[in-house]
Amino acid sequence: MxxxxxxxxxxxxxxxxxxxxxxxxxxxxxxxxxxxxxxxxxxxxxxxxxxxxxxxxxxxxxxxxxxxxxxxxxxxxxxxxxxxxxxxxxxxxxxxxxxxxxxxxxxxxxxxxxxxxxxxxxxxxxxxxxxxxxxxxxxxxxxxxxxxxxxxxxxxxxxxxxxxxxxxxxxxxxxxxLVFSDKKSVSAPLRSEVVLTCRFKQPAIPLAQEVGIEWRMQHRGKGEKVLEMKTRLDDADGSSVVHAERGGSTVDATRVVKDGDASVTLSDVKVVDEGTYICTVTVGPLHGQQAIRLHITQPPHVFLSKEKLYFKSESSQTLSCHSTKYYPLDVQMEWLFISPTDKEPLLFPDQGSLSSHRQHGDGTYSLTSHLSVPSTVSAGTKIICRVTHLDPHITLSVSLVVECRQPDSYWWVLGFLIITTLFFMQVMR
Known part of the structure; x- marks a missing residue:
């Protein structure tokens, strides 16, 4: 029973x-x-x-x-x-x-x-x-x-x-x-290849032999066709018709027929490829849609304006931290230091100034933070520039260590001349 x-x-x-x-x-x-x-x-x-x-x-x-x-x-x-x-x-x-x-x-x-x-x-x-x-x-x-x-x-x-x-x-x-997707949101780095999943199912006895696949992209109120395919489930000769508006976009006709897989592959993705992609599958008189959001991400390249830092006088020095070629815009920069007697880094009381965001031709951004380092900072202090992008738990850091104070070049030259003169005087005797 x-x-x-x-x-x-x-x-x-x-x-x-x-x-x-x-x-x-x-x-x-x-x-x-x-x-x-x-x-x-x-x-x-x-x-x-x-x-x-x-x-x-x-x-x-x-x-x-x-x-x-x-x-x-x-x-x-x-x-x-x-x-x-x-x-x-x-x-x-x-x-x-x-x-x-x-x-x-x-x-x-x-x-x-x-x-x-x-x-x-x-x-x-x-x-x-x-x-x-x-x-x-x-x-x-x-x-x-x-x-x-x-x-x-x-x-x-x-x-x-x-x-x-x-x-x-x-x-x-x-x-x-039915039309379905097991990935409603996809993140991909710049210049990578990404697959947007879209599949369909119908009865064991097909509703129709004709299958139409269309992918469109919408972003900020604008829409454009990415790819369109027409094929048949009984297509033994591989006579599928594909029209790709976006270069580097493909749908595998064999997988459409065999597995009901209408997923699209986008190669070399750029910032302009970010948006909502709508997959429409048409079988005979029926159709269904799925929307998949594509997010483009690119971590910043972070570097300092100087490799070494030492003080020649009592005046402060400017240290710059460059965060370049990142996307999207969400980025945070902060300055920290660890003195020779400290165990944990501390935030600088004065976090300096930020430049305006600069956008490059490929859609990525750059930002620079300028820190005025006072001469009272002791030698051996480690100065850290920490950059957070998207995920607050993932940071990028670059650092340098303040070196011992070097004498002013004028006094160094004068001392060299005095020593040299005394040496020759001893030789001439």
Whole structure:
């Protein structure tokens, strides 16, 4: 006899079966746009999404608490969408199971989806679902298709959607297409190669043979196409059509066909490549999107204006610390010292002055800090310039040690002449 566990995860409910399948219940919002033009308003209606037969693996150890119970009698005002998940399966479904236990919010947004061939009154109806787990590098977009149900006089109709409900009061659907990414944010150094992940799944029997991949980049209100590909799942001759707007951007057509992998590779990334990349996968009449944020980072090169520091007189000397060719702009510079009798570095009371930020042609920045070192600083004191960029726990430091005071060149020359004169006088005797 098959064992069944009923588990309630705060906001997420899971019915876990002995075969590693689970039914997961997630609170959701139905998004609708009302009005026209500038007066259009976005409304949100509470909904509940029930994923059926989600593959979570047999290793899940879940304790029995409280099961989800649909309203009895069925409520035609409640939006309960039951989605069958068999093929394709939802990737990383365990994240949904454990989100509440890990104090992570599951963001679920639901909206009507219309293909070129469908309309508001068409049967079946389609819905698009966007799922993301807070604090986790994973998100997915799913397309749900309603299962055929006879509209008869005794059938219960959902009041807002106008669609027939099951005897349990749920709208029966199945997942037929999904696009997902396990990296919503990527950081890459300048001039490196970076991969932005985007994958898709569809039923074992494909919805269509034609697949379209488009990558676009948006940054500061501007958008541009990066790459577009058209191929076929039965493409044995390798006749894919690829148009790359950005040089050095590629999508592997073989992996698109074989693995559903639409990831794009960007080579030699620059500051201008930073932005939000939108991956759109189209299969037949359906499409889904994922957005991946690309951050460009470059640590600064730090160096001092002098290799040695010693005082010739009682006047102070200026020591400069140069932080160059870094990105982004966020940088902090500070001066410290360790005297021969100290064990830990101390901040200079006077931190000197900063130059203005200078931007180079490649988009990177430079900054200089000038420190006035008083002559009272004793020999053997170590002066440190410490630079923090992005991560406050990672710093770059350069330093020098103050050397013994050297005599003024005038007195040194005079002393040399006196000694030389005395030497010759002794020789001439």
């Amino acid at each position: 098959m064992m069944i566990e009923l588990v309630w995860f705060g906001c997420c409910l899971a019915f876990v079966y002995g075969n590693g399948l689970a039914d997961v219940v997630i609170p959701c919002s139905l998004l609708e746009v009302g009005g026209m033009g500038h007066s259009a308003l976005l409304s949100k209606t509470p909904a509940t999404l029930i994923f059926k037969d989600v593959l979570v693996g047999s290793g899940e150890a879940l304790e029995t608490i409280t099961p989800f119970v649909p309203p009895s009698p069925p409520d035609p005002d409640a939006i309960l969408i039951e989605a069958k998940v068999s093929s394709p399966q939802i990737p990383h479904a365990n994240l949904l199971l454990h989100a509440d236990c890990n104090e992570q919010e599951v963001v679920c947004e639901l909206s009507h989806f219309f293909t070129h061939e469908s309309s508001e009154s068409s049967d079946p109806a389609y819905f698009m679902v966007s799922l993301a787990v807070e604090g986790v590098e994973f998100s997915t977009t799913l397309v749900l298709e309603t299962l055929t149900m006879k509209k008869n006089e005794s059938a219960l109709i959902q009041n807002k959607l106008g669609l027939p409900l099951s005897p349990m009061g749920t709208l029966l659907t199945e997942v037929i297409f």
